[in-house]
Every structure is written in structure tokens, then in C-alpha cells.
Amino acid sequence: MSDASDLSDIKRRMEASVNAFVGDVSSLRTGRASANILDPVYVEAYGSKVPLNQVANITVPEPRMLSVNVWDKSMVAAVDRAIRESHLGLNPIMDGQTLRIPLPELNEERRRSLVKVAHEYAEKARIAIRHVRRDGMDELKKAEKSGDISQDDSHSLSDDVQKLTDDSISRVDDLLADKEKEIMQV
Template identity: 90%
Template sequence: MSDPTDLNDLKRRMEGAVNAFVGDITSLRTGRASANILDPVTVEAYGSRVPLNQVSNITVPESRMLSVNVWDKQMVNAVDRAIRESHLGLNPIMDGQNLRIPLPELNEERRRSLVKVAHEYAEKARVAIRHVRRDGMEGLKKAEKDGDISQDDSRSLSDDVQKLTDTSISRIDDLLAEKEKEIMQV
């Protein structure tokens, strides 16, 4: 961080953590098929891990079915394995270069496991926000020690950083509660 007193940079980084969390929970399904369900899946391709959407085309032909059209015939097995090994509980059916993925009904146990995954995503986002807070606080302490800002300014800015942190974490908690309610709704 170039300027420890730049609250806009800290706010931008915290917003990034919140937006990443929103992307993560969007991928959790709530009953209808969505291509976003497969966003967290990465495939071992060409010597590195790449997102599924970089080796295939994902469509939703029916409300309870996904279709994955793999571009490279040699990648079909790797894509199948990546989907099966993901925490999503999906079992693709191979059909040449296409994978059909039926989405089972969400039972109580499956809903609870999706809520656990949502809580894991939320904790990951909270940790990211706390890291940004820590970076900001360390920058303020260093600036105060170097004489760049006064002790009063440092305390005032520390309070502002803490308010940003509290606001961001409360947004994550609100989004998590909303998603949890959506998942548990029968």
C-alpha cells in the first residue's frame, strides 16, 4: 500500500472481498439450474488448473439440467473428474464431447451441506477483509512512527479503518443470512 492514509484503497480492497464472496455464493444452487453453479470448478488442463468455462461451453437446456460442451475431446475425462470431485455433489453423464448434468432435488441434508459451504465462503471473505484491515493498521503505525502523520490522525484513521471493516463484515453477514434463507426454503 503506497499511502497508509488512503482509505479509498482499503475500501476498494474490502469491496473486492465482498464481491468475491457474492460470486462464490451465487454459484450455490437453490433449486433451479444455473450455469453459475459450475463457476468454482477448475480443471487440470495443459499443465495448469483453469476454470471450467475456459475449456467448455456451459448451457442450461432444462430447469434441472446443465449441459457442458467440452471443446477439446481429450479434456472430457478431466472435466468429468473435476465436476465429480467438486463439493457440488453433481454426477455428469458423458455423451461424446458433451456432459449432461442432472440436478437432483435438494433434500434437507443437501441443503444443510450447501449452507455449510456458504459459511466457509463467508469465513474466507471475513479473513480477507481482516487482512486488509491489518495492512491498513500496520501502514498507519509505520506512518506514525516515521512522523508522516500525527498520533491523533493515526487514531482517527484507525477508527475509520475499523468502521470500514465492520461495515464490510456486516454486509457479508447479511448476504450470508439471505443466502442461507434462500437455500433452506423448500
Template identity: 75%
Template sequence: MSGPVDLNDIKRRMDGAITAFKSDIASLRTGRASANILDPITVEAYGSRVPLNQVANISVPEPRMLSVSVWDKQMVGAVDRGIRESNLGLNPIMDGQNLRIPLPELNEERRKSLVKVAHDYAEKAKVAARHVRRDGMDALKKAEKDGTLGQDDSRAQSEKVQKMTDDTISEVDRLLAEKEKEIMQV
């Protein structure tokens, strides 16, 4: 804790925005198979929605193929339905308790739409960082108004909060540029 405003908490929350962004872009499909593609999928299981990885093993047997091995035979239909309804453009092939998911080749149009989705995720992360900055700045103004923090200390901490925000946004931009390059690579 540094003064009336916890800069470590602000840093932790901004790091959380970056972590969420990394998770979001990891689920975007590029030219090769990755088990992370199926991370956002939830399935109807035992009366509630659960993440796919809690009802099945996901593996990558080939560069353009995913394999989902469902643990409970009765869940195969729900897993198949969850994958098809996920808007990822995947069509699983049932093989007993296993689902094989061939990944279609990405065309130029699909690549561009994935880049747009990545930009949306980046904007969401930047907005989250700006919200954290606003909360920190509001707390600093309140502390200054209440007299628990001097004007010079408030200004110094405001600059630290702004620097954290700038660093977070530049990290999001860097990750976005990497992902965009990966998506557009043929």
C-alpha cells in the same frame, strides 16, 4: 491517497473480500440450475489445469439440468472426470461431445451442509477484511511513530478504517443471510 495510509487501497481490498465471497456463494447450489455452479471446477487440459469455462460452453436448458458442450472431442473425458471429482455431488451423462448434468433435489441434510459451507465462506471473507484492517492500523501506527502523521489524524483515519471494516462485515452478513434463505427455501 489520503495521508501516509491509502484509504482507497484499504477500501479496494475490503471490496475484494466481498467480491470473492459473492463468487464463493454463487457456486453453492440451490434448488435451481445455474451455470455458476460449475465455476470452481478445473479440468486437466493440454498439460495444465484450466477452468471448465475455457474448454466448454455451459448452458441451462431446463430448471434442473445443466448442459456442458465441450469444444475439443478429446477433452470430454477430462471434463467428465473434473465434474465428478469436484465434490458438488453431480453425475454427468455423456452424449457425444455434450454432457448433460441433472441436478438432484436437495434434501434437508444437504441444505444444512450447504448453509455450513456458506458460513465458512463468510468467515473467510470476514477474516480477510480483518487482515486488511490490521494492515491499515499497523501502517497508521508506524506513520504516527515515524512522525509523518499526527496523533489526531491517526485517530481519525483509524476510525475510518474501522468503519470500512464494520461496513464490509455487515455486507458479508447481509449476503450470507440472503444465501441462507435461498438455500433453505424448499
């Protein structure tokens, strides 16, 4: 294990996990319609799961309405099913090849369910960060066993990996707290 390069790789991978979390929670709405709301929706299309924006155009015609114009007529039912099963609490209305999605008013119950979804996203990010830490620790053990690095270096580097892990997880927790405040704000 070459100290700096692998630590920077671990840092980059943890940063990617944090950024993925930021992308996930940005799709949780806080009062206004946004095309980003449908970012986490994947559609079973042509034998594989693809992001919704690869099979349809998403527009915001009104502040409380989304419009999804599906390109392939045979995909409309699959897109409808994917949106309904996305845990976003949205119920599309089919209108030919277009799905109109009215966004319900955010009441207390709906806000709490969005906070739960945000917590699920945060836990996924924490797990991803821990996987990166585990991979890094495994590499350190291999390098120490093969004699590439000394036991002292291995211990020092494992402390660095743990510090990166703690920093990344605390960033996820801070971002989650901010998003929770934003969602619960009336």
C-alpha cells in the same frame, strides 16, 4: 500514508472481497439449474488451473440438467474430475465430449450441505477482509513510525479502518443470512 487515498483503497479492496463472496454464493443453486452453478469450478488444464468456462460451453437444456460441452477431447476427464471434486455434489455423466449433469432434488440434507458451503464462502470473505484490515493497519504503523502522520491521526485512521472492516463483515453476514434463508426455503 495519504489519508483519503489509502482509506479509499482499503474500502475498494474490502468491497472486492464482499463482491467475490456475492459471486460465490450466487453459484449455489436454490432449485433451478443455472450455468452459474459451475462458476467456482476450476480445471487443471495445460499446466495451470483455469475456470471451467474457459475450456467448455455450459448450457441449461432442461430445468434440472446442465450440459458441459468440452472443447478439447483430451480435457473431458479433467473436467469430469474437477466437477466431482468441487463440493457441489454433482455427478456428471460422460457422453463423448459432452458431460450431462443432472441436478438432484434439493432434499433437507442437500440444503444443509449447501448452507455449509455458503458458510465456507463467507468465512473466506471474512478472512480476506481481515487481511485487508491488517495491511491497512501495518501501513498506518509504518507511516506513524516514519513521521508521515501523527499518533492522533494514526489512531483516528485506525478507527476508520476498523469501522470499514466491521461494516464489510456485517454485509457478508447479512448476505449469508439471506442466502441461507433462500436455500432452506422449500
